[in-house]
Amino acid sequence: MGKIVLENVQKHFGTVKVISNVSLTVEDGSFVVFVGPSGCGKSTLLRLIAGLEDATGGRILIDGADVTDLPPTKRGLSMVFQSYALYPHMSVRGNIGFGLKMAGMPKDEIRKKVDAAAATLNLTPYLDRKPRMLSGGQRQRVAIGRAIVREPKGFLFDEPLSNLDAALRVNMRIEIARLQRSLGTTAIYVTHDQVEAMTMADKIVVLNAGSVEQVGSPLELYDRPANLFVAGFIGSPKMNLIGGATAEPYQAATIGIRPEHLIVSRDGGGWAGTISVAEHLGSDTFLYVEVPGVGLVTARTPGEVSFHAGERVMLQPDPARLHRFDKQGQAIRG
Amino acid sequence: MARAISPQKKWTFTILAWVVALILFFPILWTILTAFKTEGDAILFPPAFLPPHWTLENFVTVQTRSDYFKHFFNSMVISIGSSLIGLVIAVPAAWSMAFAPAKRTKDILMWMLSTKMMPAVGVLVPIYLIFKNLGLLDTLTGLTGIMTLINLPIMVWMLYTYFREIPVDILEASRMDGAVLWKEIVYVLLPMAIPGIASTMLLNIILAWNEAFWTLNLSAANAAPLTAFIASYSSPEGLFWAKLSAASTLAIAPILVIGWFSQKQLVRGMTFGAVK
Ligand SMILES: Nc1ncnc2c1ncn2[C@@H]1O[C@H](COP(=O)(O)OP(=O)(O)OP(=O)(O)O)[C@@H](O)[C@H]1O
Numbered sequence A: 001m002g003k004i005v006l007e008n009v010q011k012h013f014g015t016v017k018v019i020s021n022v023s024l025t026v027e028d029g030s031f032v033v034f035v036g037p038s039g040c041g042k043s044t045l046l047r048l049i050a051g052l053e054d055a056t057g058g059r060i061l062i063d064g065a066d067v068t069d070l071p072p073t074k075r076g077l078s079m080v081f082q083s084y085a086l087y088p089h090m091s092v093r094g095n096i097g098f099g100l101k102m103a104g105m106p107k108d109e110i111r112k113k114v115d116a117a118a119a120t121l122n123l124t125p126y127l128d129r130k131p132r133m134l135s136g137g138q139r140q141r142v143a144i145g146r147a148i149v150r151e152p153k154g155f156l157f158d159e160p161l162s163n164l165d166a167a168l169r170v171n172m173r174i175e176i177a178r179l180q181r182s183l184g185t186t187a188i189y190v191t192h193d194q195v196e197a198m199t200m201a202d203k204i205v206v207l208n209a210g211s212v213e214q215v216g217s218p219l220e221l222y223d224r225p226a227n228l229f230v231a232g233f234i235g236s237p238k239m240n241l242i243g244g245a246t247a248e249p250y251q252a253a254t255i256g257i258r259p260e261h262l263i264v265s266r267d268g269g270g271w272a273g274t275i276s277v278a279e280h281l282g283s284d285t286f287l288y289v290e291v292p293g294v295g296l297v298t299a300r301t302p303g304e305v306s307f308h309a310g311e312r313v314m315l316q317p318d319p320a321r322l323h324r325f326d327k328q329g330q331a332i333r334g
Numbered sequence B: 001m002a003r004a005i006s007p008q009k010k011w012t013f014t015i016l017a018w019v020v021a022l023i024l025f026f027p028i029l030w031t032i033l034t035a036f037k038t039e040g041d042a043i044l045f046p047p048a049f050l051p052p053h054w055t056l057e058n059f060v061t062v063q064t065r066s067d068y069f070k071h072f073f074n075s076m077v078i079s080i081g082s083s084l085i086g087l088v089i090a091v092p093a094a095w096s097m098a099f100a101p102a103k104r105t106k107d108i109l110m111w112m113l114s115t116k117m118m119p120a121v122g123v124l125v126p127i128y129l130i131f132k133n134l135g136l137l138d139t140l141t142g143l144t145g146i147m148t149l150i151n152l153p154i155m156v157w158m159l160y161t162y163f164r165e166i167p168v169d170i171l172e173a174s175r176m177d178g179a180v181l182w183k184e185i186v187y188v189l190l191p192m193a194i195p196g197i198a199s200t201m202l203l204n205i206i207l208a209w210n211e212a213f214w215t216l217n218l219s220a221a222n223a224a225p226l227t228a229f230i231a232s233y234s235s236p237e238g239l240f241w242a243k244l245s246a247a248s249t250l251a252i253a254p255i256l257v258i259g260w261f262s263q264k265q266l267v268r269g270m271t272f273g274a275v276k
C-alpha cells in the first residue's frame, strides 16, 4: 500500500514562494516522475513528501492518513539521494541494514534481509566494504538497497543517476524501473532528464516555477501537451514553436510541430528553406533549416537520407500532428 | 594543487622551518636542561649550555617539598573533567547551531566568542566573590567548573565548524531510515564527528592544563594544579632557577607527551575547514 495524495501543498522559504498550490494523486504502485527545469521546485516537493521540509500550507496524505505534521521517521517512505548519502563509517551491510536496525528488527532477520537485497543488486561481494571503497555505480546500488530493504510504502528518488556516466545511467535506469515493477512499490522520481522521465514513468508531472503544468502518461504529454511550456519541454529535439503570420491560417497564436512530424523533401510542398546544419547521428539526422519568415526549424529524418548543409529543402508539416496554442499559451483542442 | 618547487627553494624552506622550530623550542629545551643542573651551575655566567654536573637532585627536592603528584592529579581532574563536561554541553549546542540554525545563530556565536575578548581580570572580583560565597574556593569542583565555562565558547566554535562539514544529506538519510533524534546523533552524527570531537577535547585539555590565571587566583593548597606548583618556585625566597626548571619540566612533560602523540589530530583540528 502506498497511495500518496497532495492537497494544495504550498511551501515558502521566507517570502519566496517555491511551491504554490500543488494538488496531485500518486496511485499505489505507480511510478511517477517529476520533471521540470532546474530550480522549479522538484526537490522541494519531494522533500515535502518525505517530511524533510515542513509544508507552509495544504495537506499530504499517505494511504488516507494525514502525515502533514509527521516527521520523516513516521511516514514510512524511503529516499535515494543524488549524493547517495551513504553512512561513511558503516560497511555496505551496515548501510543497507541501518533502517531495519532502527526499527528494532532482530539481528539474524536483518542479516537475512540484507543478504537478499544485496543479492538482488549484485552487491554480495562488497558487503564488508566501506562506501569509499566502492565505485559510483556500486554506491548508487547500496543507496537503492538501503531504500528497498525496509519495504517502505513508497520510494522517493532525487535525481539518483545524475552522478553516473551515460552508459551506466541507462543500465541503472532499466534496473530501477524493473525493480520497482517487481516490488510493486509506489515510486516518485525526480529528474530533469526527460528521456528518463519518458522511459520510466507511468505518469509524468511537469513542474514549472513551483506549479504543476500538466500531469499525464508519457505519450499523453507527447501527443497532447496542454500548453506551450509542456510542448517545449517534452520531446527531444524540442518541438518547433512558430508564431506570427505562419500560425494565422491555423487560427492559432502559435503552432507547434515536432521535428519528427515534418516531411522533408527536395521538391514537395510546404515551407522552403536552406539547411544550415545537418547533424548525422547514424540512426537519425537532425536538420536545422532556415526558413524565411518562419525562423530556424528543426527536422528529423531517418539516418540514411542524405541531406547536407547548404541544400534547399521543403518542409511539410503533418497536419494531423500539428499543435495549436492560443494567446495564453494554452492548447486549442479539436 | 601540485606545483613544481625547485630543490633550492625546498632546501631554503626546510632550513627556515627548522630554524623557526628551534627558536620556538629553545626555551623548553633550556628549561629541561637547566632542570638537570645544580643551582650553582644554573646561574653561571656565561651560561653553560649542557649541565656541567648532571643531577636529579632538583626533581627529588621538588617532589618532597611540594608533592608533584598531588598537583599532577589536580591538573588531570581539572583539564579532563572540564573537557568532558564541556563536551556534554558543547556537542548539543554546536549540533543545533550547525544543523538547525535560527536567525540569530551567527550572532550568538559571535557573542560567545566576544566573551573571550574580555580580559579575565575584569570579572575576577565578582567571580571570586561568587566562589567564596558558594564555598568553591580551592576546590576541584570550582576549578573544573570555571575551566569548563571559560573554554566553552572555543569548544562550541570548534565543534560548530566540524559539524558544518558533515553533509546534511547523510543526516537526512538517517531520518528517512527511521532514526529518531537521539539515534541519529548516536549512530550517525557522533561517529562522523569523532575526529572533530577528539581534537576539540585534546585542544581543550591542553588549554585547561596550561591555564594559569583562574587556577592561580581561585586555588590555594588543596585544589592547586601544576600551574600553581610552578608558580610556587618563583618565590621571593630567592632565585632557584634549577628547581623552578625542574618543576616546570615536570609540569609540561605530560602535556608535551600528549601533544606529541596527537600531533596529527591537533593539526587537522586546527586547520579543519581551511584545507580539504
Ligand atoms: N532552504 C532554502 N531556502 C531558500 N530557498 C530555497 C531553499 N531550498 C530551495 N530553495 C529555492 O527553491 C527553489 C526550488 O529549489 P529546488 O531545489 O526544489 O529545485 P529543483 O527543481 O530541485 O532544481 P534542480 O533541478 O536544480 O535540482 C530554488 O529557486 C531554490 O533557490
Ligand SMILES: [Mg+2]
Pocket: A042, A043, A044
Ligand atoms: Mg533538485
